Amino acid sequence: MNLILFTFIILLGFTSYYFGRRKAHTIQSTNKRLTALPQFYGYYLAIWCAIPAFIIFSLWAIFEPTIVKLLILSDYSNQGYLDDELNLIYEKTKALSRGQFTGEITPFIKASAEKYLSLRSIAQSSKVVIVLSIIIASVAYAYKRISSNSRTREPVEKFLNAVLFTASLAAILTTVGIIFSLIFQTIDFFKVIPLFDFVFGTHWYPAKAFVRDSSEALDPSMYSDTFGAVPIFAGTFFIAFIAMCVAIPIGLMSGIYLAEYASSKVRQYAKPLIEILAGIPTVVYGFFAALTVGPFLKELGTSMGLEVSAESALAAGGVMGIMIIPFISSLSDDVITSVPQSLRDGSYAMGATKSETIKRVIFPAALPGIVGSILLGVSRAIGETMIVVMASGLAANLTLNPLESTSTITAQIVVILIGDQAFGDPKTQAAFALGMSLFLVTLCLNIVALRVVKKYREKYE
Amino acid sequence: MIKIKAKDVDVFYGKKQALFNISLDIEENQVTALIGPSGCGKSTFLRCLNRMNDVIDICSVKGEILINDFNINDKSCDVVRLREKIGMVFQKPNPFPKTLYENVSYGPTIHGMAQSKQEMDEIVETSLKKAALWEEVKDRLHEPGTGLSGGQQQRLCIARAISVRPEVILMDEPCSALDPIATAQIEELIDELKKEHTIIIVTHSMAQAARVSQNTGFFHLGQLIEHGSTDKIFKNPDNTKTQDYITGRFG
Numbered sequence: 001m002n003l004i005l006f007t008f009i010i011l012l013g014f015t016s017y018y019f020g021r022r023k024a025h026t027i028q029s030t031n032k033r034l035t036a037l038p039q040f041y042g043y044y045l046a047i048w049c050a051i052p053a054f055i056i057f058s059l060w061a062i063f064e065p066t067i068v069k070l071l072i073l074s075d076y077s078n079q080g081y082l083d084d085e086l087n088l089i090y091e092k093t094k095a096l097s098r099g100q101f102t103g104e105i106t107p108f109i110k111a112s113a114e115k116y117l118s119l120r121s122i123a124q125s126s127k128v129v130i131v132l133s134i135i136i137a138s139v140a141y142a143y144k145r146i147s148s149n150s151r152t153r154e155p156v157e158k159f160l161n162a163v164l165f166t167a168s169l170a171a172i173l174t175t176v177g178i179i180f181s182l183i184f185q186t187i188d189f190f191k192v193i194p195l196f197d198f199v200f201g202t203h204w205y206p207a208k209a210f211v212r213d214s215s216e217a218l219d220p221s222m223y224s225d226t227f228g229a230v231p232i233f234a235g236t237f238f239i240a241f242i243a244m245c246v247a248i249p250i251g252l253m254s255g256i257y258l259a260e261y262a263s264s265k266v267r268q269y270a271k272p273l274i275e276i277l278a279g280i281p282t283v284v285y286g287f288f289a290a291l292t293v294g295p296f297l298k299e300l301g302t303s304m305g306l307e308v309s310a311e312s313a314l315a316a317g318g319v320m321g322i323m324i325i326p327f328i329s330s331l332s333d334d335v336i337t338s339v340p341q342s343l344r345d346g347s348y349a350m351g352a353t354k355s356e357t358i359k360r361v362i363f364p365a366a367l368p369g370i371v372g373s374i375l376l377g378v379s380r381a382i383g384e385t386m387i388v389v390m391a392s393g394l395a396a397n398l399t400l401n402p403l404e405s406t407s408t409i410t411a412q413i414v415v416i417l418i419g420d421q422a423f424g425d426p427k428t429q430a431a432f433a434l435g436m437s438l439f440l441v442t443l444c445l446n447i448v449a450l451r452v453v454k455k456y457r458e459k460y461e
Numbered sequence: 462m463i464k465i466k467a468k469d470v471d472v473f474y475g476k477k478q479a480l481f482n483i484s485l486d487i488e489e490n491q492v493t494a495l496i497g498p499s500g501c502g503k504s505t506f507l508r509c510l511n512r513m514n515d516v517i518d519i520c521s522v523k524g525e526i527l528i529n530d531f532n533i534n535d536k537s538c539d540v541v542r543l544r545e546k547i548g549m550v551f552q553k554p555n556p557f558p559k560t561l562y563e564n565v566s567y568g569p570t571i572h573g574m575a576q577s578k579q580e581m582d583e584i585v586e587t588s589l590k591k592a593a594l595w596e597e598v599k600d601r602l603h604e605p606g607t608g609l610s611g612g613q614q615q616r617l618c619i620a621r622a623i624s625v626r627p628e629v630i631l632m633d634e635p636c637s638a639l640d641p642i643a644t645a646q647i648e649e650l651i652d653e654l655k656k657e658h659t660i661i662i663v664t665h666s667m668a669q670a671a672r673v674s675q676n677t678g679f680f681h682l683g684q685l686i687e688h689g690s691t692d693k694i695f696k697n698p699d700n701t702k703t704q705d706y707i708t709g710r711f712g
Contacts, residue, residue: 264518344516346557346621347557347567349544349551350567350568350571351540351541351542351572352541352571353541360557360571365558
């Protein structure tokens with residue numbers, strides 16, 4: 001029903017556009033000069049159709065459920081029900097009206113369900129009538145009002161401005177929403193686990209929190225030495241470090257090759273091929289690391305007399321580095337290519353060779369962009385989850401030996417949130433605390449990155 | 462004395478021929494101006510003289526160009542040494558995004574011309590003085606070269622070019638992006654520089670060619686129509702095309 005109404009409104013929008021434009025043409029044919037192109041008259045009418053529709057729809061969506069609920073529950077008032085019980089009755093009514101209620105059906109509930117259905121259908125049809133009549137009224141009003149000297153261009157431009165503003169606002173509000181959802185759970189978490197234990201504790205063992213029976217009272221002392229985040233922070237940075245050791249040199253060198261040395265033919269094929277690497281899902285990298293690279297490293301290590309765990313930080317970090325190569329290579333290629341040819345010419349004309357030119361002129365000029373691409377790679381490495389879960393294990397060892405297994409923040413969030421989750425439990429809240437700290441770390445990283453880039457930019461521009 | 466001798470030079474961009482059979486002698490310690498309408502090949506010819514056309518993949522050069530009786534199109538020619546001897550100044554000022562000092566010391570550094578910091582300081586100072594820029598920038602040698610005005614940037618590029626004491630300086634429309642005052646400064650500078658360097662300048666301004674050069678070559682559609690002393694070309698050209706171009710009838 002809503003879908004049909006919606007389609008109808010869109011059709012109305014197109015029709016009003018058509019009428020607006022036609023009226024403009026009619027005005028034009030009487031040799032009057034218009035204040036805007038005929039299309040603007042059309043858009044103007046379409047907006048007069050869209051805005052009322054949008055307002056009524058949103059008001060309806062906000063108030064309809066509340067009003068229906070009030071009407072249904074008014075039958076039960078003055079009977080001494082508690083709020084919780086009333087809510088339950090309402091849920092039962094709704095379930096019954098959808099035919100999904102499996103419990104015992106009392107006559108009261110049945111009556112309510114019937115009332116609910118009839119209310120809904122009244123609401124639905126009145127919505128159709130109200131929406132359509134208001135739209136038609138508003139379009140008709142606007143249609144009558146537009147004349148040769150009415151201003152249509154400014155409202156259309158303002159409307160577009162507002163639409164674009166709303167779009168960017170949506171992204172910002174989402175970020176804010178995420179931060180708030182993190183903050184409250186994180187605060188709850190730190191009510192049970194002292195901040196000090198979290199930041200400086202060296203034992204991360206959330207499995208210990210599984211054993212609590214939810215009926216027991218919460219006893220903070222049982223969590224001592226459970227949520228110490230040092231090992232997983234260390235693991236995160238360690239694996240990211242290994243990844244960047246692989247990705248930065250290879251990515252940069254291939255970027256420089258593509259930008260400066262490769263002939264246009266090679267570039268034409270090599271660049272898309274390298275970018276394919278970026279299109280591989282990380283889960284594929286994950287099992288490549290776990291099933292191919294990990295065992296290979298283990299065998300290699302054993303043959304050299306080293307003890308290598310099958311799930312090692314090296315395997316995960318190495319494969320993660322390969323995953324990041326295309327980001328760095330492709331971005332630095334773009335940055336280097338955008339260094340003006342006149343600088344290259346200037347350097348060659350001084351008798352500099354290609355490598356001298358790259359080292360002394362092009363690389364410094366492209367540095368801000370290259371730093372940017374590297375930092376983008378770092379944040380990818382820190383946020384990467386799947387490869388670590390699959391290839392480096394889930395045990396949070398505090399180690400700097402790349403041949404042992406270790407774990408990262410993201411992998412631990414996965415471990416914690418897999419399966420049934422109990423809200424209000426420190427174990428679940430630990431995931432929020434981790435998410436929050438991850439967010440803070442990447443935020444700091446981004447701020448530092450921006451500053452670095454800005455500093456170099458000042459120097460080189 | 463003849464410094465550069467071009468013999469039957471043909472240049473191709475892919476299959477398209479850009480220069481046909483150019484033969485031209487360039488006199489030492491004089492200014493030679495190359496004039497002609499846009500796309501006539503004068504810049505292409507200039508870029509042949511320091512093999513800058515090597516940078517363009519599809520460009521190929523045939524014929525002999527003798528500098529000090531040595532054919533620079535020969536396989537044995539070392540491009541790095543060649544470009545040390547033949548400096549170039551471009552149409553748009555293109556200082557490196559480095560400090561003024563680093564811009565001027567760039568050439569001497571890559572050619573290993575200074576043994577000490579002191580020597581380098583001297584080279585930088587002399588070059589900037591010769592480029593008539595020293596007085597304006599001596600207090601801010603360690604600021605970025607890109608912060609200068611257009612005319613100053615172009616003089617910085619000239620200082621950069623002469624820092625390696627080249628025998629020849631090629632100038633590709635060095636004043637086309639500058640205002641009249643900066644242009645006058647550069648022209649004055651060219652007059653000064655010709656005492657120590659041979660200068661070849663491509664220009665769109667007939668007046669500039671007449672002011673600064675002793676010899677002029679007129680290019681049209683990839684051919685060298687006429688060349689000779691600037692006086693003769695401007696006052697009494699042999700070819701009617703030259704006459705038409707100089708009097709402003711086309712181009």
